[in-house]
Amino acid sequence: MTDLAIAGRATLQPITAIAAAAGIDDEALELYGKYKAKVDVFRTKESPATLGKIVLVTAMSPTPAGEGKSTTTVGLGDALALEGQKVVIALREPSLGPIFGIKGGAAGGGYAQVLPMEDINMHFTGDFHAITSAHNLLAALLDNHIHQGNTLNIDPRRIQFRRVLDMNDRALRNVVIGLGGPTEGVPRESGFDITVASEVMAIFCLATSIDDLRERLSKxxxxYTYDRTPVxxxxxxxxxxxxxxxxDALKPNLVQTIQGTPAFVHGGPFANIAHGCNSILATNTAREYADIVVTEAGxxxxxxxxxxxNIKARFAGFSPDAAVIxxxxxxxxxxxxxxxxxxxQSNDQAIRDGFSNLRRHIANIRKFGIEPIVAINRFTTDTDSELEIVQELVRGEGAEVAVAKMWAEGGEGGRDLARxxxxxxxxxxxFxxxxxxxxxxxxxIETIVKEIYGGSGVDFSAAAKKRLKEIADNGWDKMPVCMAKTQYSFSDDATKLGAPTDFTVSIRDLQVRTGAGFIVAITGAIMTMPGLPKEPAALRMDVAEDGKAIGLF
Incomplete structure (x- = not known):
């Protein structure tokens, strides 16, 4: 049975009931239909003396075979609830680009999903549209300023801000705007990024209040001007x-799992381009209503x-209490x-060889002072002997391990992990x-490359070296670094699987996000506007006569 079919058979509770069970004041609830709502965090109760503990769910390096991180996150939340914990889940919102490109959906899977999955995957409460509009408003105001006389002395050749679209569209990576004559603007080269790579998205997820949002946006x-002064x-x-x-978008979205566990789904920066975490406001709000908050990072x-x-926890001022890989x-x-x-096919040696990847991730989490737990997300093709090999290998690293069966069994399949x-x-x-x-x-950058990736060094391009000087000259060098790197490998080469060593990471550019408060290091061939695959998931999607979606995974 598909995820969509399972979701379609689920019985949802009114979101008012989910909010009431969580302790959310009805006055703070803004309904978007029967099954989703926004929570006005500026009208909620005062923060309790003790906030909920944070459990971070992460994963080994992803492959086309699938890992099921969101499924595990949702299922773990349900399992913790079955174990008597008051739980709230905190997730990112899916991006339309990957949904229509490769993923086909991103709301968990099987019997561990957040619902209504069709709404969450498509337009939800309009947050991404608002972020896209705010970003493109700034781009329009910038070009209009230049067209209307350019009193700020902006150099059109040194504009850093591109437009965004929440879609994978490689044809828009590089464009020329302002063509058509004097009334159509100032011609210049530009381009589009995907909305989830927008600095406005990053700011949205790091802001802690309306005032903080406004202040970050202003930065x-x-x-740059003709004399290289930042604008x-x-x-x-x-x-x-x-x-x-x-x-309105800044207010976290409240939904539920199939089991009825409350979930905040809010914000969605890419993890291979941006910082890949849901909003600080959603996570902190969840902590006010829960004993344990289960959240994930991309x-x-x-x-x-x-x-x-290194970034979200630093800005939010909290410490995670546990981590699941x-x-x-x-x-x-x-x-x-x-x-x-x-x-x-059975291949015990390949499992042992591939364990090098998981071993490095275990060691990396420990470098932050956290002892990780490994969750083996069980597929139907997995044999008991294969599962025992992995458990033996994990225990050999001194780490706890549990077999997770949440896709097939929901929260019941994750109770060992929950305990x-x-x-x-x-x-x-x-921590x-x-x-x-x-x-x-x-x-x-060198610390991340050597300590986390296992690389031997960093190679900065001429353009990156120039950026380094600009960053230092402008006093921006005290910000954390956000690495834009392929997700498939520890290195910047997607073909190097496992746990490669003795490699150099190439930094081809550095982008300063003065509003978000971090510096993006662009590695290898990473793109801030993805393209569609040869057979996009969109080709399998449609709408049935009863108005229900077809083809969402």
């Missing part, structure tokens, strides 16, 4: 209107978890050299960031 660097959104006086567009632990721990037999085999068509998570969350840890902010940008 976005959009261009910000505040210089264009754009922050007020941008905040107006985002004021892609493998080398990307999402590293950014959650999701692994699958299929992914281990792929990292051990087995091609996708052969993953159903181990409860135990881990009750133990003190020594700390991997680097201090007073290190140079080069030192921060």
């Amino acid at each position: 976005i660097t959009v261009a 910000t959104a505040g210089d264009l006086n754009a922050q007020g209107a941008m905040t107006l567009l985002l004021k 892609f493998g632990a080398d990307l999402g978890a590293e950014k959650f721990l 999701v692994a699958t037999i299929r992914a281990l085999k792929m990292h051990g050299g087995v091609p996708k068509p052969d993953l159903g 181990k998570v409860i135990s881990a969350a009750q133990q003190p840890n020594n 700390h960031q991997l680097y201090e902010l007073d290190l140079s940008v080069e030192e921060k």
